[in-house]
Amino acid sequence: MEQVIVCNGLTKRFGDFTAVDSITFEVNKGEIFGFLGANGAGKTTAMRMLCGLSTPSSGKATIAGFDVYKQTEQIKKNIGYMSQKFSLYDDLTVQENITFFAGIYGISDAEIKKNGDDLLLRLGMQDQAKKMVSSLPLGWKQKLAFSTAVIHKPKIVFLDEPTGGVDPVTRRQFWELIYEAADNGITIFVTTHYMDEAEYCKRVSIMVDGKVAALDTPSNLKEQFGANTMDEVFYHLAREAKRGE
Amino acid sequence: MKQFLSFVRKEFLHVLRDRKTLFILFGMPVVQILIFGFALTNEVKNSTIVVVDNAKDLSSQAIITRIEASRYFQIEKNLVGSKELEAAFRTGEIKMAIVFPAGFAESLQHQNTAQIQVIADASDPNTATTLTNYVSSIIRDYQTEMNVTNQLPYRIQPELRMLYNPQLKGAPNFVPGVMSLVLMLVCVMMTAISIVKEKENGTMEILLVSPFKPIMVVLAKALPYLLLSIINVITILLLSVFVLDLPIVGSILLLFGESILFIITCLTLGIFISVKTDSQQTAMLISLVGMLLPTLLFSGFLFPIENMPLPLQVFSNIVPAKWYYLMVKSIMIKGLGFSYIWKETLILVGITLFLLLISLKSFKIRLA
Numbered sequence: 001m002e003q004v005i006v007c008n009g010l011t012k013r014f015g016d017f018t019a020v021d022s023i024t025f026e027v028n029k030g031e032i033f034g035f036l037g038a039n040g041a042g043k044t045t046a047m048r049m050l051c052g053l054s055t056p057s058s059g060k061a062t063i064a065g066f067d068v069y070k071q072t073e074q075i076k077k078n079i080g081y082m083s084q085k086f087s088l089y090d091d092l093t094v095q096e097n098i099t100f101f102a103g104i105y106g107i108s109d110a111e112i113k114k115n116g117d118d119l120l121l122r123l124g125m126q127d128q129a130k131k132m133v134s135s136l137p138l139g140w141k142q143k144l145a146f147s148t149a150v151i152h153k154p155k156i157v158f159l160d161e162p163t164g165g166v167d168p169v170t171r172r173q174f175w176e177l178i179y180e181a182a183d184n185g186i187t188i189f190v191t192t193h194y195m196d197e198a199e200y201c202k203r204v205s206i207m208v209d210g211k212v213a214a215l216d217t218p219s220n221l222k223e224q225f226g227a228n229t230m231d232e233v234f235y236h237l238a239r240e241a242k243r244g245e
Numbered sequence: 246m247k248q249f250l251s252f253v254r255k256e257f258l259h260v261l262r263d264r265k266t267l268f269i270l271f272g273m274p275v276v277q278i279l280i281f282g283f284a285l286t287n288e289v290k291n292s293t294i295v296v297v298d299n300a301k302d303l304s305s306q307a308i309i310t311r312i313e314a315s316r317y318f319q320i321e322k323n324l325v326g327s328k329e330l331e332a333a334f335r336t337g338e339i340k341m342a343i344v345f346p347a348g349f350a351e352s353l354q355h356q357n358t359a360q361i362q363v364i365a366d367a368s369d370p371n372t373a374t375t376l377t378n379y380v381s382s383i384i385r386d387y388q389t390e391m392n393v394t395n396q397l398p399y400r401i402q403p404e405l406r407m408l409y410n411p412q413l414k415g416a417p418n419f420v421p422g423v424m425s426l427v428l429m430l431v432c433v434m435m436t437a438i439s440i441v442k443e444k445e446n447g448t449m450e451i452l453l454v455s456p457f458k459p460i461m462v463v464l465a466k467a468l469p470y471l472l473l474s475i476i477n478v479i480t481i482l483l484l485s486v487f488v489l490d491l492p493i494v495g496s497i498l499l500l501f502g503e504s505i506l507f508i509i510t511c512l513t514l515g516i517f518i519s520v521k522t523d524s525q526q527t528a529m530l531i532s533l534v535g536m537l538l539p540t541l542l543f544s545g546f547l548f549p550i551e552n553m554p555l556p557l558q559v560f561s562n563i564v565p566a567k568w569y570y571l572m573v574k575s576i577m578i579k580g581l582g583f584s585y586i587w588k589e590t591l592i593l594v595g596i597t598l599f600l601l602l603i604s605l606k607s608f609k610i611r612l613a
Contacts, residue, residue: 023514030298053453060324073456076456077456080454081451083450084447087447087448089255093260099251101451101455103247103251103255105250192304
């Protein structure tokens with residue numbers, strides 16, 4: 001099995017404070033990897049290091065085979081990113097947003113056209129192509145944001161709480177998109193606060209106080225902690241946290 | 246490069262789509278030029294006045310002819326009685342009355358002194374002062390001339406001789422002032438807001454995660470405003486030449502060169518603010534209070550810097566608009582070449598480089 005994310009003792013310190021404390025894990029190609037943790041556990045810092053935005057203090061990590069210290073440019077070309085803000089431009093049309101996000105990855109015009117049309121077709125949004133993003137319902141914005149995050153066909157896509165503030169039905173539909181992307185070989189690295197979503201992941205890691213406190217499939221984790229739901233597993237681990245928010 | 250172009254295209258879409266802002270950006274310089282040019286002038290032209298000539302001799306006629314010749318006055322009609330005068334003042338028909346006493350020339354020739362009564366409508370004190378100054382100056386001119394031809398043993402030196410000096414006209418001072426003001430507003434505020442907006446919307450994260458270089462983000466953001474500002478400079482210059490009759494004495498090329506330099510200074514200032522702030526409101530407030538106010542106060546446009554206390558004079562040196570204002574005045578009005586303003590140019594280049602350096606540095610720190 002090809003491993004697209006390999007972390008070994010990855011650490012980030014800010015002065016005396018160790019935000020991420022020697023985390024070690026691997027993520028396989030096409031896997032949906034849940035990255036859980038309470039607020040302040042160090043999720044965001046870890047994710048920033050993996051995206052090449054922040055240089056680690058120590059440890060090793062490769063993303064899609066590229067080193068996080070030296071090859072950040074290569075990493076950036078091979079990853080996609082989406083945050084809970086959906087990060088689209090409200091004053092541009094659907095089509096313009098697609099063209100722009102594909103454009104900054106240096107994709108050729110012909111390919112932008114083809115990928116964009118495919119995307120609209122898949123989302124059933126051909127009729128909305130010329131509409132302003134501001135006029136779209138939230139669920140559609142979210143799907144569009146995800147689709148633009150993978151328009152350059154990255155190897156890995158990082159989703160930072162992608163379903164924050166969205167109703168359960170829309171969340172469910174969104175996860176269908178995620179499964180589809182994973183089936184196409186894109187690795188999904190997702191953070192979330194919803195434990196039902198954790199169940200959708202193939203494997204889940206739970207961070208507590210900057211360390212990876214648990215890492216396994218949801219069913220194994222439940223067994224290991226004698227819990228019925230992921231919610232109980234998370235609560236069991238998170239309440240031992242010493243760090244506040 | 247292709248990536249850069251798609252970014253610039255997107256920036257133009259943002260700018261062009263926001264019609265209201267666009268309208269303000271292009272309308273503002275026009276309105277400001279027109280307001281400063283026509284409404285806010287210190288000059289008093291074509292004021293209706295009345296001359297009551299009780300002397301009707303050579304001297305009084307000579308002075309009246311001079312007053313008539315001046316474009317500041319319009320002699321309405323010859324009212325005679327003091328009651329008529331009073332009524333005319335009360336209705337605001339006339340702004341000033343000049344009364345020559347009977348035997349004006351005689352008195353002047355025999356006693357070497359004569360009196361003229363000047364009555365002004367002081368309900369508008371500024372206009373009244375200006376008008377009486379104009380009249381006294383005309384009378385003093387006449388006196389001086391008479392003294393020379395008559396070779397009388399005394400002379401009266403006029404004190405207000407510079408009054409009609411074209412250098413004191415309103416327009417030349419405010420056109421460069423409006424230029425620095427508009428450029429400052431467009432470049433600093435708009436650039437700062439447009440970058441901070443990306444932070445607020447969360448799109449900045451996406452851009453940073455993409456292979457698109459942060460420095461390119463900043464450049465692509467600044468480019469539309471550079472173009473917009475150049476259009477504004479052209480508008481202001483066209484208005485000042487064709488509407489305000491204020492010709493550009495010096496080199497237009499040099500004027501544009503210095504304007505582009507100042508635009509770049511303002512853009513870097515906007516970038517600097519955007520790096521230091523996280524919300525559009527903060528960015529706007531800092532741009533307005535921190536940049537616009539100093540531009541108004543310390544560029545020398547509204548208040549002469551020489552009259553300020555020393556600490557403020559020293560402070561004015563770090564206000565970029567001061568140097569730009571000086572250069573535009575030198576080029577547009579005095580017609581000076583580059584050899585006279587290289588020092589100001591150098592200072593502006595220095596300020597720009599300094600700002601660029603610290604904003605790039607803090608930009609990198611934020612990323613780490």
